[in-house]
Amino acid sequence: MLLVHPVTEVVRVAPALVVSLIIGSQHDDYRWTLLGLLIVVSHAILRWFTTSYRFGPVHIELRTGVFRKQRLSVPRSRIRSVEAKASFLHRVLGLAVVHIGTGSHAHHEHPFELNALDAKLVPKVRAALLTKDAVPQESTRAPADRRGTEIAHFSLAWVRYAPFSLTGVVAVGTIAGVIFQNGLGQRIADSAFLTGVFGAARSFGLVAMLACLLVALLVFASALACVRYVLSYGRLTVIDDGTVLHVSHGLLTTRQTSLDSSRLRGTTLAQPLLLRLAGGARLDAIMTGVRVHEHGSSLLLPSAPRAEAIRVSGTVTGTRTQDDVRLVHHGPAATRRRYVRALSPVAMAAAGLAIASRYVQMPSYAWWALAAATLTAIAVAWDRARGLGHAVLPGWLITQTGSLDRKRHTLQSSGIIGWTVRQTYFQRRAGLATVIAATPAGKGRYEVVDIPAERAWQLVDAVTPGAGDIWLVPRH
Incomplete structure (x- = not known):
């Protein structure tokens, strides 16, 4: 265990050590290089000796710091996910890095991370933290094997x-x-x-x-x-044991994420333009306590066939009615807004070229570039208009938007804690509105963009009965 921290720190400061080595070689004096290496290794060893953790019945604690002591305490009731990573060095030494995810939204908070934990203890720690039981010691018997059902696995x-x-x-x-x-x-x-x-x-x-x-x-x-x-x-597997989703993948650096199924609030089907043209998609889970900035923690499937991603989404959420649901289009006003927003920059560029051509001779390729930009903007606007829509199913809200980075969010209605109907100046002129569903899961807010204003609160009331009826009553 003691070897991990010094090697990691040496790799981190390797560029500075190389520069010091080059300067020292010019004067045949390597004392400063050796001194810097000694300081780095000593600090890493001291950090290992001054790091400790404790799992209590109510809180888990982490103490770190050599010169500045830090103590991080997290209530066990806030634990949302447990993720284990192991680089090649960790795997050689039989160790792992365990990251405990909570429901915190703050980006500046220190993560609860246990580095160089014995890999044999990881399954026990994961099971105990997610079930809120006492964490077993290394000498105790391992928990019962719950293999669960394999939902998906890697295909070459x-x-x-x-x-x-x-x-x-x-x-x-x-x-x-x-x-x-x-x-x-x-x-x-x-x-x-x-x-x-x-x-x-x-x-x-x-x-x-x-x-x-x-x-x-x-x-x-x-x-x-x-x-x-x-x-x-490589070697990706998605396993559901009834209470926890286990996602494991990686060849050199392995990553094992355990997600509490009771915290699942939906899925996100990501379809960037190039991947969508190839018939592929990526699937992420919308989890309470797993934020968007925690990259990879909510991954269910990497780039894979779209049909496979939709199948896994239906299996994870427990409903297959979302597979082929037709989205409700937002009408001609929303379509016009897509074209106006796409063509406005092109129109400004055309006006600039027209004005400049009155004073200087513009090269022909400038007009060809403008024509290409116009055709591209029209194609993007058409694709954005075609992909814009939403659907309301019993217990679920589905919303889709975007072209270059299209995403389809399937959100559980019981996970929505608030609603906002927003109208910008231009939306009011066009009779449109954006409905925002607030949730403590995923990115925190999911939007139904440019829906007709008269249908905005009807949508809210359809997803959360009673939430929008006060705005539906005519006021005299």
């Missing part, structure tokens, strides 16, 4: 959806940034291989060279996205 065929995300492009950008930051960009550009490639490409023309570069970038980014997908989500 899902890897085909990985290139339709931006993870590969981000990885390429990160690698390029590291290369140029360390002064290796010029060396790579001057290498014999790239010089020969660019020389051969010039003979085919500039357009062909740019096309080849774009294809190479897409292939490289897709390959990185596929590798990351397999490493992150």
